[in-house]
C-alpha cells in the first residue's frame with residue numbers, strides 16, 4: 060500500500076525532521092523557519108516515545124510525508140490538555156492525508172486520557188482552519204499580532220476540541 064499511517068518510531072526521526080524542515084521553510088504556517096538541529100529534534104521525538112504521547116506519521120513509499128501529534132502538557136493542572144501540531148508535505152496536500160492523521164492522533168489522545176486538545180493557527184491559514192473546524196474544533200480566541208514574519212504581523216487563532224462537549 061503506498062500510503063500508510065504509522066505510530067512514530069525511531070526509524071522515522073530523520074524523515075520527520077526533513078518534512079518539518081520543508082514546511083518550516085515555507086514560512087507561512089509554523090512558528091519556526093527551519094527545523095531544529097537534529098539532536099534537539101531527536102531528543103524531542105524520544106520524549107514523545109517515552110511518554111507515549113500521540114504521534115503519527117504518514118508514510119508514502121516508506122518516506123515520511125506528514126505527521127500529527129498531540130503532546131500532553133506537563134503541568135499538574137494541565138494533565139488533561141494536549142497540544143496538536145501537524146503538517147503534510149506540499150507535494151501531497153489535498154489528498155485526505157491530514158484527515159487520516161488527525162483521526163488517528165485524536166483517537167489515541169482520548170485513549171491516553173486527555174479531554175481537551177488545543178492548538179494555535181495563523182489566521183490566514185484557511186486550509187488548516189477549515190480542516191480543524193471539520194474535526195469539531197472551535198475558535199476560542201485571537202492572539203493579535205501573534206506571528207511576525209519578515210516584518211509583517213499576523214493574528215493567530217486559538218482553537219480547541221473537548222472530548223465531551225459541556
Ligand SMILES: CC(C)(COP(=O)(O)OP(=O)(O)OC[C@H]1O[C@@H](n2cnc3c(N)ncnc32)[C@H](O)[C@@H]1OP(=O)(O)O)[C@@H](O)C(=O)NCCC(=O)NCCS
Pocket residue numbers: 082088089145146147148151152153154155156157158159178179180181184185186187189190191193
Ligand atoms: C493544513 C494541512 C495539514 C492539510 O493537509 P491535507 O492533507 O492537504 O488535508 P486534507 O486533504 O485531509 O483536507 C481535509 C480538509 O481540510 C480542508 N482543506 C485542506 N486544504 C485546504 C485548502 N487548501 N483550502 C481550503 N480547505 C482546505 C478541506 O475542508 C479539506 O476537505 P476537502 O478536501 O474534502 O474539501 C496542509 O495544508 C499543511 O500541511 N499545511 C502546512 C502546515 C500547516 O498549516 N500546519 C498546521 C499549522 S497550525
